[in-house]
Amino acid sequence: MDYQKLADLLFPDIDKTPEDYEAMYPARDLPAGTPVTRLGPSPTGFIHLGNLYGAFVDERLAHQHGGLFLLRIEDTDDKRFVEGAVETVIDSLDYFGIHFDEGASKEGEIGDYGPYHQSDRGPLYRCFAKKLVAEGKAYPCFMTEEEIAAIRAEQESQKLTPGIYGSFAKCRDLTIEEVQAHLDAGETPVIRLRSQGNPEEPAQIHVQDAIRGELTMPENFQDVVIIKTMGLPTYHFAHACDDHLMRVTHVIRGEEWLSSLPIHYELFTALGFEVPMYCHTAVLMKVDENGNKRKLSKRKDPELALDFYKELGYHPLAVREYLLTILNSNYEEWRMANPDTDCDEFPFTLEKMSTSGALFDIAKLNDVSKDVLVKIPAKELYDFLTGWAKTYKPEVLPLLEDEDYILKILDLGRSGNKPRKDFVSASQMFDFISYFFDDYYKLEDEIPEQVSQEDAAKILDAYLATYDHSDEQPVWFDKIRTLGTELGYAAKPKDFKKNPDDYKGHVGHVSGVIRLAIVGRASSPDVWEIQQILGEERTKARIAKMRKNL
RNA sequence: GGCCCUGUGGUCAAGCGGUCAAGACACCGCCCUUUCACGGCGGUAACCCGAGUUCGAUUCUCGGCAGGGUCACCA
Numbered sequence: 001m002d003y004q005k006l007a008d009l010l011f012p013d014i015d016k017t018p019e020d021y022e023a024m025y026p027a028r029d030l031p032a033g034t035p036v037t038r039l040g041p042s043p044t045g046f047i048h049l050g051n052l053y054g055a056f057v058d059e060r061l062a063h064q065h066g067g068l069f070l071l072r073i074e075d076t077d078d079k080r081f082v083e084g085a086v087e088t089v090i091d092s093l094d095y096f097g098i099h100f101d102e103g104a105s106k107e108g109e110i111g112d113y114g115p116y117h118q119s120d121r122g123p124l125y126r127c128f129a130k131k132l133v134a135e136g137k138a139y140p141c142f143m144t145e146e147e148i149a150a151i152r153a154e155q156e157s158q159k160l161t162p163g164i165y166g167s168f169a170k171c172r173d174l175t176i177e178e179v180q181a182h183l184d185a186g187e188t189p190v191i192r193l194r195s196q197g198n199p200e201e202p203a204q205i206h207v208q209d210a211i212r213g214e215l216t217m218p219e220n221f222q223d224v225v226i227i228k229t230m231g232l233p234t235y236h237f238a239h240a241c242d243d244h245l246m247r248v249t250h251v252i253r254g255e256e257w258l259s260s261l262p263i264h265y266e267l268f269t270a271l272g273f274e275v276p277m278y279c280h281t282a283v284l285m286k287v288d289e290n291g292n293k294r295k296l297s298k299r300k301d302p303e304l305a306l307d308f309y310k311e312l313g314y315h316p317l318a319v320r321e322y323l324l325t326i327l328n329s330n331y332e333e334w335r336m337a338n339p340d341t342d343c344d345e346f347p348f349t350l351e352k353m354s355t356s357g358a359l360f361d362i363a364k365l366n367d368v369s370k371d372v373l374v375k376i377p378a379k380e381l382y383d384f385l386t387g388w389a390k391t392y393k394p395e396v397l398p399l400l401e402d403e404d405y406i407l408k409i410l411d412l413g414r415s416g417n418k419p420r421k422d423f424v425s426a427s428q429m430f431d432f433i434s435y436f437f438d439d440y441y442k443l444e445d446e447i448p449e450q451v452s453q454e455d456a457a458k459i460l461d462a463y464l465a466t467y468d469h470s471d472e473q474p475v476w477f478d479k480i481r482t483l484g485t486e487l488g489y490a491a492k493p494k495d496f497k498k499n500p501d502d503y504k505g506h507v508g509h510v511s512g513v514i515r516l517a518i519v520g521r522a523s524s525p526d527v528w529e530i531q532q533i534l535g536e537e538r539t540k541a542r543i544a545k546m547r548k549n550l
Numbered sequence: 551g552g553c554c555c556u557g558u559g560g561u562c563a564a565g566c567g568g569u570c571a572a573g574a575c576a577c578c579g580c581c582c583u584u585u586c587a588c589g590g591c592g593g594u595a596a597c598c599c600g601a602g603u604u605c606g607a608u609u610c611u612c613g614g615c616a617g618g619g620u621c622a623c624c625a
Binding site: 040041079141145148159160161162163190202212218224225228230239255259260282285325330332354355356358363367374413416417419420448481506507509511512515522523525526527 | 551552553554555556557561562563564573574575576583584585586587588589617618619620621623624625
């Protein structure tokens, strides 16, 4: 069999040689061992937490060691194309602080190792496919969908391993004449790898994984498709060609790729490429609605979509920090030791990555977020909040116009060495401060149970009667204390605790009524400060309003 | 079903033959406090099961079991 002739017959249009490409994309001018990583999204535009998690690993690894992180668009499947998806991907990641050094960008492609859209690399893949055909390592296959389905059905009925291999690979040994005949009949073949693997007794292969250590798996024996009918490569083949030619050193991807590793190993070997360092990350999982059961991370789970966090207004830094806590288990320890250091300073390592799937924990995210937001100055919080509102809650924008007013609100109780940690996300922030806006102010909680309806009325009456907006905070509170004492409430909670039968309740319950009137809730920052921000008129009005409705 | 990955408290997760089995989140209690928070202190709670190796296994080996992944001209 003259394989060279077959190659020329199949790829008459390919005039470049693999050597040409090797010369075109020389080894990178970087110190030895410098990582080059890549993200290869398909242009569906859908990015989920898992993608971000992986992208974060790429980004950290590259940027922490002076390496390069590039974006390659894996658009070899036209069915998956979504208009504007590339921009979406870039924007989504950008929001969370993930930036690329090379590859696809919104201003066109950057870098000398392009093109960075796989759909623009057709000739390159075909060139390497041609080489494999010429070496007898790949061949054209004309089997129809129906034939393949029939083979599969038979394999299933006989409980054989499904796939095209061994004697099932009917086009493996077509003669040139037969190929020519198919071609003349107008058929377009796919190109399949002529696998060297042994279907009867697959040998063991060993591949290094930076996260999991040495992986041992049975060799591939499937004649996988490497070039599809329309001339573009499958993921497997593109992965081998691109990651080699783009001089990628670390292939970071989810563990769902683990099972196709033998294919990639054979492809790299057949092409004469050095196998890259693989880094198979654990998949993120979730808890399902009712039960606390584990469940796989489906693309449809809304809380896994990245935009979910943007919509809720989680701060990008918070998401980054949260991800870091599940990326490297020693992160939290580091954070405690370095409370004010930029999280980018954290020495991230692949070795410290977990190999088992982490369950996404929103409670933990919230906790991390509180710690992150408490350190952000009010002015920045303001910009963050308004920025979020602009796209996700524009109707409240007018309320946020008075910057000085909002700034005071955002800084409530945040000074001192024990700042409040009230804020979790932009949407939650707005809800939290919404009582400052009359349109949103409403009674959300009940009067403390220790206080009767009747007493509540008396409290409000007395409060209003003695109210002086210019009172300093201690004076203000003494008045509440006095007023409470007169109605039979303990001036100090401790007194009440010691002798609960002597009192109806304590001053906390009394002030609880006032708090409810002012903010409509049982919980809030300091009421006196709130009143100062609210102003005398509105303060009195709210007291009066609640009194009236009792 | 085949192959592969994973298996420590509710969740995340240290551990790498000998520990009273860290820590964080959540939960509960107490303290602080004018409320709510914040903070501090304390508490409940775990090595999937069974063999084997060993003086000794959470840690090593094997076998189960469980969860997940994958078996496309999708990535």
